Amino acid sequence: MTAPLHEPTAEAAPSAAEEAAVAGAGSKAVQGRSLGRIAWERLKRDKLALTGGVVVLVLVAIALLAPLITHLVGQDPEAHHEDLIDPLFGTPIGSLGGISGDHLLGVEPVSGRDIFARIVYGARISLLVGFLSAIVAVVIGTILGILAGFFGGWVDSLISRIMDGLLAFPQLLFIIALVSVMPNEMLGLTGTGVRLFVMILVIGFFGWPYIGRVVRGQTLSMREREYVEAARSLGAGRFYILFKELLPNLVAPIIVYTTMMIPTNILTEAALSFLGVGVKPPTASWGQMLSSAIDYYDSDPMYMVIPGVAIFITVLAFNLFGDGVRDALDPKGSR
Amino acid sequence: MTTQRTSGRRKQALAAAAVVAALLTTAACGGGDSDNGGSKNGAAGFDAANNKVAQASEAKKGGELKFASAQDADSWDTTRGYYGFMWNFSRYYSRQLVTNATEPGKAGAGVTPDLATGLAKVSDDGKTYTYTLRDGITWEDGKPITSKDIKYGIERVWAQDVLSGGPTYLKEVLDPKGEYQGPYKDKSKDKLGLKAIETPDDKTIVFKLPKANSDFEEMLALTSASPVRQDKDTKSKYGLHPFSSGPYKFQSYSPGKDLVLVRNTEWKQESDPIRKAYPDKISIKFFSNANDLDARLIAGDYDLDLAQTGMSPQGRTTALKQHKGNLDNPVSGYIRYAVFPQSVKPFDNEHCRKAVIYGADHVSLQTARGGPVAGGDIGTNMLPPSVPGSEGQKYDPYEMAGANKNGNVAKAKEELKACGKPNGFKTTIAVRNNKPVEVATAESLQASLKKVGITVDIDQYDGAQTPGIIGSPSNVKKKGYGIIIMGWGPDFPSVQGYGLPLWHSDYILDSGNNNYALIKDKTIDGLFDDYVNTLDDAGKEKIATEINHKVMEGGYYLPFVFEKFLNWRSSRLANVYTTDGYSGMYDFVNLGLKSTK
Numbered sequence: 047m048t049a050p051l052h053e054p055t056a057e058a059a060p061s062a063a064e065e066a067a068v069a070g071a072g073s074k075a076v077q078g079r080s081l082g083r084i085a086w087e088r089l090k091r092d093k094l095a096l097t098g099g100v101v102v103l104v105l106v107a108i109a110l111l112a113p114l115i116t117h118l119v120g121q122d123p124e125a126h127h128e129d130l131i132d133p134l135f136g137t138p139i140g141s142l143g144g145i146s147g148d149h150l151l152g153v154e155p156v157s158g159r160d161i162f163a164r165i166v167y168g169a170r171i172s173l174l175v176g177f178l179s180a181i182v183a184v185v186i187g188t189i190l191g192i193l194a195g196f197f198g199g200w201v202d203s204l205i206s207r208i209m210d211g212l213l214a215f216p217q218l219l220f221i222i223a224l225v226s227v228m229p230n231e232m233l234g235l236t237g238t239g240v241r242l243f244v245m246i247l248v249i250g251f252f253g254w255p256y257i258g259r260v261v262r263g264q265t266l267s268m269r270e271r272e273y274v275e276a277a278r279s280l281g282a283g284r285f286y287i288l289f290k291e292l293l294p295n296l297v298a299p300i301i302v303y304t305t306m307m308i309p310t311n312i313l314t315e316a317a318l319s320f321l322g323v324g325v326k327p328p329t330a331s332w333g334q335m336l337s338s339a340i341d342y343y344d345s346d347p348m349y350m351v352i353p354g355v356a357i358f359i360t361v362l363a364f365n366l367f368g369d370g371v372r373d374a375l376d377p378k379g380s381r
Numbered sequence: 382m383t384t385q386r387t388s389g390r391r392k393q394a395l396a397a398a399a400v401v402a403a404l405l406t407t408a409a410c411g412g413g414d415s416d417n418g419g420s421k422n423g424a425a426g427f428d429a430a431n432n433k434v435a436q437a438s439e440a441k442k443g444g445e446l447k448f449a450s451a452q453d454a455d456s457w458d459t460t461r462g463y464y465g466f467m468w469n470f471s472r473y474y475s476r477q478l479v480t481n482a483t484e485p486g487k488a489g490a491g492v493t494p495d496l497a498t499g500l501a502k503v504s505d506d507g508k509t510y511t512y513t514l515r516d517g518i519t520w521e522d523g524k525p526i527t528s529k530d531i532k533y534g535i536e537r538v539w540a541q542d543v544l545s546g547g548p549t550y551l552k553e554v555l556d557p558k559g560e561y562q563g564p565y566k567d568k569s570k571d572k573l574g575l576k577a578i579e580t581p582d583d584k585t586i587v588f589k590l591p592k593a594n595s596d597f598e599e600m601l602a603l604t605s606a607s608p609v610r611q612d613k614d615t616k617s618k619y620g621l622h623p624f625s626s627g628p629y630k631f632q633s634y635s636p637g638k639d640l641v642l643v644r645n646t647e648w649k650q651e652s653d654p655i656r657k658a659y660p661d662k663i664s665i666k667f668f669s670n671a672n673d674l675d676a677r678l679i680a681g682d683y684d685l686d687l688a689q690t691g692m693s694p695q696g697r698t699t700a701l702k703q704h705k706g707n708l709d710n711p712v713s714g715y716i717r718y719a720v721f722p723q724s725v726k727p728f729d730n731e732h733c734r735k736a737v738i739y740g741a742d743h744v745s746l747q748t749a750r751g752g753p754v755a756g757g758d759i760g761t762n763m764l765p766p767s768v769p770g771s772e773g774q775k776y777d778p779y780e781m782a783g784a785n786k787n788g789n790v791a792k793a794k795e796e797l798k799a800c801g802k803p804n805g806f807k808t809t810i811a812v813r814n815n816k817p818v819e820v821a822t823a824e825s826l827q828a829s830l831k832k833v834g835i836t837v838d839i840d841q842y843d844g845a846q847t848p849g850i851i852g853s854p855s856n857v858k859k860k861g862y863g864i865i866i867m868g869w870g871p872d873f874p875s876v877q878g879y880g881l882p883l884w885h886s887d888y889i890l891d892s893g894n895n896n897y898a899l900i901k902d903k904t905i906d907g908l909f910d911d912y913v914n915t916l917d918d919a920g921k922e923k924i925a926t927e928i929n930h931k932v933m934e935g936g937y938y939l940p941f942v943f944e945k946f947l948n949w950r951s952s953r954l955a956n957v958y959t960t961d962g963y964s965g966m967y968d969f970v971n972l973g974l975k976s977t978k
Contacts, residue, residue: 126828128745133752135698155694156749156821157828226843237838322814327824327839341672341817345698 085298085374095370101363109169116163119150123167124328127158135345143348151352154335155342161349164330165356171319171331172360175245176312180304182250187257188293188300194258195265196288206262209255217252218317224248225323238329245318249311257303264296298375305368309361316357332357423952423975424706430950430957430967431709432486440955440973446660449678450687451671453637458620459607460537461546465870466688468604469963472656472970473642473663474625475607478512478531478586479598481962483655483971489960490767490874492602495655496526496626500598507593507916510601514584517652521625521645526608528586529571532578534609539563539575543617548872550600557591565616572611594913595921599873628658640665657956659973672696675949679704684951684974689966691946697755700949708947709957711965714767715870715944716760717750717819719826720897721937724854725808725863732800734936735779737864740793742829743781746941749821755947759786760940762933763883767961768874769918770925773943778933781940793833805834808863811851813844819866822941826864837864848893857897865897868944870964876925877912884932885909898937905931 089095108115116123130144131137136156138144143152143161151161194205221244228244235243268274269292277291318324319333327334332353339350425435454467459475462468472480479500482493494500496518501510518526537544538552540563552559555577561567567574579587590597600606613624622631629642642663650658665687668674675696677683686692690713692700700708721728721737728734743759750756761777764770774782785792797803812823820841827837840860842850851857851865871879882888886901905928912924932938946965950957956973959965 124828124831126742126745126825128742128748131748131752133748134701134754136694136748136752136755137698157745157824322841326841327820328827338817341694344695 085371088374089370092370092373094366095373098363098366098368098370101359102367105169105360105363106173108166109173112166112170115166116160119162121149121160121163123159123163123330125159127153127160130158131156137342137346143346143352145348152348154338155346155349159328161335161352164335165332165352167330168332168335168353168356169360171242171325171329172312172315172357175242175249175315176308176364178246179249179253179311180307182247183253183307184257184300184304186251187254188261188296190254191258191261192265192288192292192296195262196269196284196292198266202262205258209258212252212255215252217248218314220252221245221248221318222321222323225318238325241323241325245315245324249314253307253311256307257300260299260303261296264299265292268292268295302368302372302375305364305371309364309368312357312360312364424704425950425957427705427708428710429706430485431711431959434485434956434958435950436955436957436975438955439975440657440659441975441977442659442973443661443977444659444974445662445664446972446974447683448663448665448685448687449668449674449683450665451668451674452688453667454620455546456620457623457634457640458544458547459534459604459609459623460540460544461620462604463547464688465964465966469689469966469969470665470687471604471607471623472627473629474623474627474631474645475604476518476526476626476653477602477604477606477608478514479602480655481602481960483657483960483968485958485960485968487767487961489958489962489968491962492598493655495653496531496608501588501601507595507914508590510588510590510597512586514586515652517649518626519647519649519652520610520613521630521647523647524610525583526626527583528580529573529583530608530610531586531606532573532575532580533564533611533614534607535578535605536561536564536567536573536575537609537614538605540565540616544619547605548600548603550603550872550878551606554590554592554594554597554600555588564611564614592913593916594877595916596873596875596877596913599875599878603873628653628656629663637667639667655970657971657973659956659971661977675700678949678951681951681953684954685967685972686949689946689948689963691751691755692949694751694755696949697751697947700947701754707950707952709950709959709967710754710945710947711959712757712766713870713944713946714765714874714961714964715868716763716765717757717822717868717941717944718760718763718866719810719822719939719941720865720867721863721939722854722857722865722897723899723937724858725861727800727802727806728808728863730800731936732796733802733806736793736796736800736802736833737826737830737835738779738781738936738939739785739789739796740830740833740835741826741939742788743786743941745787745825745829746822749825750818750942750944754945757942757945758782760942762929763880763938763940764876764925764929765871765879766943767964768871768876768879768925770876770922771929772926776926776929776933778930788829788832790833797833797835805836807836807838809838809840809861810864810866811840811842811857811860811862812866813847814841815844823866826866851897852893852895853891854889854894854899855891867897869895874961875921876928877909880928880932881909884928898935900932900935900937902931902935 130139130153132139138153138155140146145152149160151165153160190205194202225241225244228240232240274287274291277287315324316333319331320337324333325331335353343350429435454462455464456462459471462471476496478497479492480495482489482491496514497512498515501512503510514528520526535551538549539561543565561575564572577589608626610624621634625645628645628648630645632641632643634640644661671693672695675692679696679700721734723729747756747759758774759782761774761781766773777783779785797805810823812819823839827839830837869883882895884900884905886906889896889899908924908928912921915921915924953974954972955975956971957967960968
């Protein structure tokens with residue numbers, strides 16, 4: 047996660063991690079460049095955040111290796127096993143939702159699909175939407191936020207009003223309406239592909255004002271600083287100042303907000319799938335599993351517990367990690 | 382029906398009969414020993430009211446019969462209602478010349494005189510039907526019901542522009558050319574301009590059919606043939622407060638919230654041979670959540686579900702485990718199926734259709750519908766068991782309940798080859814998004830078709846928009862819906878009441894179409910023509926069987942189940958029985974309570 051921070055600091059390697067000095071002084075270039083290193087030192091000492099980080103890495107690995115993992119346990123997320131279902135009740139035969147050596151987390155009611163395989167594949171959807179929509183939001187939010195903060199005047203007014211408008215917009219309702227009028231095929235995508243594409247774009251689009259506001263605020267406070275004045279008096283162009291002087295100093299807040307945004311996006315995806323406008327069957331999604339578990343909350347509670355726990359762990363891990371990163375990157379923050 | 386099934390039924394019947402006998406001898410509060418049996422609270426036992434009368438002798442006069450429902454009627458206007466439970470419930474406040482017999486099971490599908498003194502006197506050519514009205518039949522204000530009121534009530538079916546929604550069989554049979562404009566555009570002074578119905582005096586009504594139709598009396602037994610009095614006709618608002626001709630009248634109705642009927646004091650028991658009218662008051666409470674509704678039924682707060690479409694999975698499980706004696710498991714008369722529109726390639730080729738039929742895992746589809754008890758027996762053809770001429774699972778041309786019940790990949794691939802698509806094809810399933818069970822069947826079909834190389838995308842459309850989405854052939858073609866998942870039950874138990882809108886080429890409509898497969902088969906059309914002219918029952922059954930065979934041979938349909946429900950009956954109910962006249966629902970009109978408090 048901290049890797050990008052090191053890149054612009056190649057020549058500043060020797061400045062060691064003297065935390066006290068950093069915390070005390072509020073100065074610019076040297077400390078700013080070594081921030082990544084300092085943050086990393088701090089993060090290493092934050093056990094909770096590290097745990098969160100490790101869990102996130104594990105989740106990413108699970109998502110990337112989903113086909114391999116399900117192949118190893120010999121299960122297919124879309125294969126039906128009606129023989130494991132009690133025909134009278136429609137619930138899995140056996141205790142705890144049919145947990146067995148073959149089906150590590152049991153099987154779904156009615157269809158008998160393997161829950162473990164579906165959870166593993168569901169991680170793909172959750173993380174894909176979580177990350178990609180965060181990236182969309184960050185790109186739009188950073189560009190527009192920095193422009194608003196730097197140029198001020200009517201540019202700022204315009205962008206700020208747009209952000210206000212978007213923040214007031216009922217995004218969940220909008221997405222539901224949008225998905226239901228979406229064609230089944232577009233841009234060479236079909237079915238679930240279209241739904242994912244739309245969800246990522248729209249969640250990202252409605253998420254950018256959160257980043258945009260922070261970036262704008264930071265830019266406002268930095269654009270009159272001495273180093274910017276200095277660059278300006280040396281004849282630097284606007285875009286040089288924007289992207290070479292200001293942007294590197296915005297990296298910290300952007301990273302913090304991104305890590306906070308990913309779990310929110312994962313929850314939004316789950317909510318949309320829960321409401322039936324997320325991915326299409328038979329693609330597995332945690333929200334959709336939760337939604338179909340409602341009919342079995344009493345007769346097969348494990349079916350509801352498992353995707354619930356998966357969402358809980360994922361969101362918690364991202365939040366812990368995000369908190370840790372914020373603390374580490376913000377020397378003034380109380381710890 | 383298979384022998385297996387019958388013997389299962391027979392066992393249940395025996396067990397239930399034993400329990401009923403035990404209850405009667407031990408005065409209603411012993412029981413509880415048998416697995417299937419009644420509980421301490423006096424429930425009649427599992428399937429005790431299925432096709433037979435349970436606890437008839439315990440019905441007392443008085444009390445409040447409490448219905449609960451997750452759904453309001455489409456309309457309580459007798460002309461406009463099309464929901465099965467509305468037809469059933471409407472007998473509380475409306476009477477017809479003839480109506481379904483108040484008998485359990487198959488006998489309930491028979492027609493019996495209600496306002497009329499007897500069944501119709503039919504002329505030899507089958508074109509003239511004459512009825513005489515009973516004495517003492519009255520409206521809720523005490524005025525007598527006349528033959529003119531009946532004629533006016535039937536004429537309202539013609540006013541489809543104002544009163545849409547109900548069945549239109551009478552209009553098509555009495556006025557096939559559409560000459561009459563309906564009572565609201567009627568120029569004659571008494572608004573009784575329809576020539577096909579004559580009312581020589583207040584007690585006599587004569588129907589003159591341009592063409593014979595052997596099911597005409599069944600059509601007159603529909604709620605849409607109820608009398609309506611002209612001065613009480615509030616047109617499109619009539620459904621909010623229909624003027625009663627039956628034993629109960631509307632006290633209050635808030636759509637989507639509740640409905641209360643109270644006794645119609647002008648109704649006379651001796652004028653009505655079929656309605657027992659036990660309770661003093663009948664109420665419906667509407668719920669927005671089916672799980673909530675089931676929980677309240679189980680808790681004993683309500684007596685039965687108005688919709689009578691089975692309990693939700695959650696309530697069903699609890700009820701089966703703890704209150705089995707309060708459940709009945711009737712056959713509903715509905716067939717749940719997938720249908721293949723011929724306008725969508727490659728389903729224009731019958732071999733591609735058959736590839737899907739052979740590729741499907743029928744046991745998996747049955748499980749998705751709820752299993753053999755809550756879902757029903759595997760459907761093997763397209764004529765419901767309650768319709769005369771049906772053969773049940775005995776007619777199984779694709780061996781769906783036999784050798785191929787788990788799908789036959791080899792056979793499916795053969796059909797694919799014959800269709801010119803040896804490597805399979807891609808298509809889309811259209812399914813209502815508000816029916817989780819239908820989505821589950823779509824997923825089952827998707828999974829089994831994958832094995833034969835047919836890739837399926839599932840499109841969940843807004844279930845409330847059904848007539849405009851899958852009912853529009855041009856939209857179906859545009860969206861490429863090669864497979865549509867639906868269900869259908871008979872309007873009245875005959876091949877005409879079930880299959881005419883589904884299979885006759887005249888019924889292919891631009892909107893609100895039900896002939897989804899777009900069947901244009903001269904043989905099938907011809908058989909329907911023969912059917913309406915055949916007046917003897919044996920001949921009618923034979924033609925029904927033949928039509929069913931023709932439809933199945935074309936491979937237009939993949940039936941899932943002959944649907945069964947698990948319906949709740951509270952321990953307070955007495956004189957309970959299911960009837961084929963209303964698709965396996967309880968016969969509402971004669972329900973009684975054991976205690977009047």
